[in-house]
Amino acid sequence: MGIRNYLRIIPFLLTATGIFFGHSDHPILYLFLTILIILSFYLHSRLPIWMFLFIAQVLIHLSGDKLVLFYLPILILISDPVITAAFIGSEIVVHLQKGGLFTFTYPIAIFVVIAYLLRNWLKEKHDNLKRELELIKKRSEFILTTEADTKQLLAGIKTSPHPAIYRPILHFLSYLRRSLAAQTVAFFYRSGDDLVLTLGASTIKGFREGVRVGVESGILGHVVKEKREVIIPEYGLPVKQLGYYADPKIEVKSLAVVPVLFGDELEGVLVIDSATRSYTTADREILRNASSTLAYLTGMVRLYEQQRRNAIHYSALYEMAKRLQQxxxxxxxxxxxxxxxxxxxxxxxxxxxxxxxxxxxxxxxxxxxxxxxxxxxxxxxxxxxxxxxxxxxxxxxxxxxxxxxxxxxxxxxxxxxxxxxxxxxxxxxxxxxxxxxxxxxxxxxxxxxxxxxxxxxxxxxxxxxxxxxxHKKVSELAISDSLTGLYNHRHFHEEMDRLLAKEKRLVLLMLDIDHFKKINDEYGHQVGDQVLVGVARLLQSGDGIPARYGGEEFALILPGYGERKGLETAIRLREKIKNQQMRIETKMIKVTVSIGLAFYPKDGKNKEELISKADAALYRAKREGRDRVAVA
The missing domain is CATH 3.30.450.40 (GAF domain)
Incomplete structure (x- = not known):
């Protein structure tokens, strides 16, 4: 019915109290209204319930019920304009008849205002809550879309067979059991090197499906190997060898085991046992026909399942392709x-x-x-x-x-x-x-x-x-120097900002190749470029984060280093470059560098101060004769 329809009954329940407390002189009218309400429940699927409640409500109001003032807030809260209008109209009629319209004007007006404000407050609160929920939902979708999409994709790949797909085979096995007066007819499906009891029809309560049997030995193994039926008129072996009986006391008089072949491929084995009948070679033709029919049904089921699995799998791969695009x-x-x-x-x-x-x-x-x-x-x-x-x-x-x-x-x-x-x-x-x-x-x-x-x-x-x-190459191009492969000038500044925000101490080295202009003038710019590449490789082979600052000038950031360790690293790097003669074409070129150091936070509280101090130390090293390390 809905919550509103139940709320609409409240006025009538309040009216009922009038009977017990003597507030109403119309018990027969109330009985009539009760019948109307019951009838409205019964006819709810055919006629709107509010039509019956409307009739009842008008009659109550006309009867002079003293609890009438409690109805208006309820009616406004349940937001039914038809019932509310009918209520107000009936009130006017009642009070006009009794000459008491102006007597009830102020209470009615107060109740109308209170109910209106209360309704608006509840509506605004509901709308705000709805907007917040929508916002949370959108944020959750944005954050969780990757993981949720992947889980949904993986869940959709499940290919458990439909329960109804084996129904024709079950019907056939049941028919076969009745036709051959069998106790059990069991179909073992070939699964790798084992046989699995997939389906069966049996009169025994202890019959077990899902049994897995090896094919290395036994009657079933012999049938799998030879692909020929075995008929035993008088079965004298323990029933536990069959695998599908939980109770070893169950009697088996006769047994027939028939291979189920689809072409030359073995689909499985059909096992038939009886407690009353002896199977003989006279049943061979019936058993072979049964096996052929079962092979056909099994082949159809397998083909259907294969097509169904392929459809699910390719659909999943298609969804995966869309997912990977993101x-x-x-x-x-x-x-x-x-x-x-x-x-x-x-x-x-x-x-x-x-x-x-x-x-x-x-x-x-x-x-x-x-x-x-x-x-x-x-x-x-x-x-x-x-x-x-x-x-x-x-x-x-x-x-x-x-x-x-x-x-x-x-x-x-x-x-x-x-x-x-x-x-x-x-x-x-x-x-x-x-x-x-x-x-x-x-x-x-x-x-x-x-x-x-x-x-x-x-x-x-x-x-x-x-x-x-x-994407990785494009990203690297955006942050790397095209010649040396080191971080470029812009990304060097980004790394400095990132490291200064999280490191308690840091050392910055500024390096400049000595007499680089002379190398360019004497050997050419191509050789000069190769010298830049050679120095960059030496920087990459050591500690820290190297970058090409500009021209023949490089920077090396050593996060977490103190003054002593930073100075030792700078001295070792200068000697390494000096001792590494660079073979360029047929020439051996010796290169030296000047290095300036600045320590964070001692020499600067921010990036600009630190770079300025390291740069000043570098130029002091060059003024003092080059091929040396200077500290800010």
């Missing part, structure tokens, strides 16, 4: 791709590696299985299956990983529990970026068609990988 961080791209691969293939391990065929090396970027292969592990492309995929740029499927004692990534990876492996290269046109592979503890877990899914995933991963690399 990512520019390579680590996050790798993580999402691995999660999707794990969900699609229902595997035990996912690995993703970056490879460089030019140097014949690779690096593991992601590994979520056992810790035998750890992220950031380097390996040779000559050692394992992953390297083979990268070198030959072809997918590789191996469902017998244990038999060949093959190395997956490198020779020293140790033993592992995986039987099945499938991997594909991650290609960017003609270049190979890496390899993605999945592994399972289950034997024969992967099929040829799985390589298509993995290839599609690898293709989407390669697009996002390329885009992340491009």
């Amino acid at each position: 990512e520019l961080d390579l680590d996050r791209i790798i993580e999402i791709s691995a999660q999707v691969a794990s969900a699609i293939f229902e595997c035990d391990h996912v690995g993703i590696a970056r490879v460089d065929p030019e140097i014949n090396r690779g690096e593991v970027l992601f590994s979520d299985g056992l810790k035998m292969i750890k992220p950031h592990t380097s390996f040779s492309l000559d050692e394992g299956l992953v390297g083979w995929i990268a070198k030959y740029r072809r997918y590789l499927l191996n469902n017998q990983l244990k038999k060949g004692k093959l190395h997956r990534v490198f020779r020293k990876e140790g033993s592992h529990p995986y039987h099945s492996f499938i991997g594909v290269p991650i290609m960017a046109e003609e270049d190979v970026l890496g390899v993605i592979w999945v592994e399972s503890r289950v034997k024969s877990a992967f099929r040829e068609e799985d390589s298509e899914l993995l290839n599609f995933l690898a293709f989407q991963l390669s697009l996002a990988w390329n885009r992340a690399n491009l």
